[in-house]
Amino acid sequence: MKCRVCRGPAVIDIRRHNAGFCTEHFVHHCEEQVRRAIKDHHMIEPGERVLVAVSGGKDSLALWHLLVTLGYDADGLYLGLGIGEYSHDSGAAARAYATTQGVKLHEVDLSADYGYDIPAAATATHRAPCGACGLSKRHLFNAVALERGYDVVGTGHNLDDEAAVLLGNVLRWEAGYLGRQHPVLPAAPGFARKVKPLYRLGEREMAAYCVLQGIDYIVDECPMAAGNKHLGFKDVLNTLEDRSPGSKAAFLFGFLERGHDRFVADAGEERDALGECAVCGAPTPGEICAFCRLRQRAGALDVDAMPVELRRE
Amino acid sequence: MLLRNPKREVEIEGPLTVAALLVRLELNPESVLVICGDTLVTRDARLAHDDTVEIRSVISGGAR
Numbered sequence: 001m002k003c004r005v006c007r008g009p010a011v012i013d014i015r016r017h018n019a020g021f022c023t024e025h026f027v028h029h030c031e032e033q034v035r036r037a038i039k040d041h042h043m044i045e046p047g048e049r050v051l052v053a054v055s056g057g058k059d060s061l062a063l064w065h066l067l068v069t070l071g072y073d074a075d076g077l078y079l080g081l082g083i084g085e086y087s088h089d090s091g092a093a094a095r096a097y098a099t100t101q102g103v104k105l106h107e108v109d110l111s112a113d114y115g116y117d118i119p120a121a122a123t124a125t126h127r128a129p130c131g132a133c134g135l136s137k138r139h140l141f142n143a144v145a146l147e148r149g150y151d152v153v154g155t156g157h158n159l160d161d162e163a164a165v166l167l168g169n170v171l172r173w174e175a176g177y178l179g180r181q182h183p184v185l186p187a188a189p190g191f192a193r194k195v196k197p198l199y200r201l202g203e204r205e206m207a208a209y210c211v212l213q214g215i216d217y218i219v220d221e222c223p224m225a226a227g228n229k230h231l232g233f234k235d236v237l238n239t240l241e242d243r244s245p246g247s248k249a250a251f252l253f254g255f256l257e258r259g260h261d262r263f264v265a266d267a268g269e270e271r272d273a274l275g276e277c278a279v280c281g282a283p284t285p286g287e288i289c290a291f292c293r294l295r296q297r298a299g300a301l302d303v304d305a306m307p308v309e310l311r312r313e
Numbered sequence: 314m315l316l317r318n319p320k321r322e323v324e325i326e327g328p329l330t331v332a333a334l335l336v337r338l339e340l341n342p343e344s345v346l347v348i349c350g351d352t353l354v355t356r357d358a359r360l361a362h363d364d365t366v367e368i369r370s371v372i373s374g375g376a377r
Contacts, residue, residue, distance in 0.1 A: 001355040001356075001357050011352065011353040011355065012353055012355060013357075015343075057373055058373070059373065161373070202343075203371050203372065203373060204343060204345075204371045206371075207369065208346055211346065211348065211353055212353065221370070221373060221374060222374070225373075225374040226374075231372065231374035234372055234374065238341050238343040238344050238372075239341065241343045
């Protein structure tokens with residue numbers, strides 16, 4: 001197979017584009033897709049500071065690398081989840097990347113800083129660990145961005161992630177979630193802007209990008225994610241993609257172009273009804289936000305024992 | 314042919330193409346990268362009998 005651009009030997013084929021690329025032109029392709037995503041959706045304005053949510057995996061390290069390559073002021077935030085060897089190795093990958101590239105990595109440790117970890121939270125809530133993990137990440141990436149003066153939180157959600165989430169939302173017609181599923185969630189009181197600059201690139205492309213750029217990411221999957229619904233949706237979509245290349249991109253991009261606007265009002269109604277958490281001040285539809293309730297259930301926060309004056313008005 | 318990642322050793326007679334290897338292993342080409350030695354290879358690349366090949370899963374499933 002030859003590179004679509006220079007006709008030299010290709011190192012990767014992308015079936016939905018019916019094209020192969022050599023290393024140089026594949027890297028250029030990735031940069032162009034990210035540049036286009038940022039421009040089309042006004043994700044990052046000149047001079048803005050970006051906080052990249054870094055897991056040590058391929059997508060977040062590729063995103064960080066691409067943003068810095070494209071000239072953005074992007075630092076990383078790694079969240080220690082307390083998932084045994086996986087957390088040890090993923091943290092090491094994130095730190096090694098930051099050291100090698102000379103970029104700034106912030107770290108927050110759930111156990112040391114908030115008194116619980118993901119296995120403990122999953123046990124306490126009797127729910128899948130991915131729920132507690134996602135909740136903790138959404139809360140803390142946003143909170144750290146606001147505290148430390150970042151304008152934007154960048155996450156490594158790729159085309160496959162977004163298509164799988166879309167499938168899950170459509171299967172249950174989750175109108176509010178469909179209204180919020182977008183490459184950009186604008187800033188609002190208590191929320192930094194959240195962007196997904198990789199949404200035009202598949203996860204196979206992101207893994208290839210890391211291999212070709214010499215980015216040493218953690219290859220092993222989180223052991224607590226095994227068998228979750230999201231992986232099942234990806235499996236279904238990849239079966240479709242194998243039979244009909246381009247299906248995932250058509251599904252996601254078609255929704256963004258022709259379906260998303262129909263659900264915006266549903267998302268708006270939920271966001272309009274938010275107040276402030278009595279404990280931490282984060283936006284919440286109830287008295288106490290989901291993150292503080294999670295800490296409470298994991299035994300890391302005793303709201304009832306807090307003096308009333310320490311609770312926020 | 315020696316397959317790495319996930320850790321296993323499978324002896325497969327070469328030569329054969331990457332596409333044929335993935336069919337033989339019942340793997341979806343969308344879900345993996347194929348690395349021969351230190352080099353990424355496309356689905357039409359021919360693999361020799363004494364090649365060491367890594368089939369690397371690209372699927373992430375955790376919360377972000």
